[in-house]
Amino acid sequence: MLKDKVVFITGASSGIGLLTAQMLSEKGAVPVLAARSGRKLAEASAGIAGKHGVKTLDVTREDEVKRAVEEVIREYGRIDILLNNAGYGKFEPATDMPSAEFERMMDVNYMGTVRCAKAVLPHMLERRSGQIVNVASMAGKIGTAKSTAYTATKHAVLGFSNALRQELRGTGITVSTVNPGPIDTPFFDIADPSGGYVSNVKWLMMKPEHVARKMVRLMDTRKEELNLPLKAAAAMRLYQLFPRLSDRLTYRMMNKK
Structure with a gap:
């Protein structure tokens, strides 16, 4: 049951982060929306009728992450679920992309996830509960x-995520991963400004509402992994069994960027 659960969501000012917050609110949960832009957060907040909170933070700043998590715990008493959703992408050949962009993307997408997880873990471990x-x-x-x-x-x-899940077995804390294919969100405004990739994968593109519903369901059931869409999930299993053969067979089909 998600009713009254406090859910801290990064990257929540738009896209699936915001939609998930709205759906959680409808189920009686208390979403706390976090993102860099105070203006966008204010706009997002206006679209949520139920009890919720907002926190302005940059996931690349450890001090801001810690401050926000401490404030949420102080204001609501706990964090039941952390949704690490903040991230971005750019699609360019490795030879063209500056090393600084590799570093920034890793800082946001990966280290941002690490910072947020490490900030909530002491609290969740003390309570022996959380996701x-x-x-x-x-x-x-x-x-x-x-x-x-x-x-x-x-x-x-x-x-x-996979290693952390093993570390936390028996603690009452669930670690879940969501592995979606392309979603029709503002993500591609940065990742694919030309629109070429989006045009090539329209047949696979998922509606953000569909992904958000699945994510809410994952929180409700505490499932450990979600792969979307189903056709892609099957392909991922095949790839993991025969990676080099799959590379050769699917090169033209997969490389649409």
């Missing part, structure tokens, strides 16, 4: 051309 949900990506399981930086960050998120 950490990390939004990774299908890219974290299957690498494709022109996404070397983004893919590396999501591989890191998955590796961190």
Whole structure:
């Protein structure tokens, strides 16, 4: 049951983060929306009727993450669920993308996840209860051309999540990962400004409402992994069994960027 659960959500000012917050509120949970832009957070807050909170923070700043988590615990008494959703991507060949962009993407997507998880863990361990949900990506399981930086960050998120899950067995804390394929959100305004990739994968593109509903369901059931869409989930399993063969067979089909 999600009623009265306090859910701290990063990257919550738009896209699936905001939609998930809205759906959680409808189920009686208390979402706390976190993002960098105070203006966007205010706009997002206006669309949530139920009890909720907002926190302005940058996940690349450990001091801001710690401050926000401490404030939420002080104001609401606990954090039941952490949803690590903040992240971005850019699709460029490795030879064209500056090293600084690799570093920034890793700082936001991976280290942002680490910072937030480490900030809530002492509290959850003390209570022996909680759930950490990390939004990774299908890219974290299957690498494709022109996404070397983004893919590396999501591989890191998955590796961190899988190892952390093992560390926390028996503590009452669940670690869950969400691995979606392409979603029709503002993510692609930065990742694919030309629109070429979006046009090529329209057949696979998921509606954000669908993904948000599945994420809320994952929180409700405390499931440890969610792969979307189902057709991609099957492909991921095949790839993990035969990675090199799958690379050769699916190169043209997968490389649409």
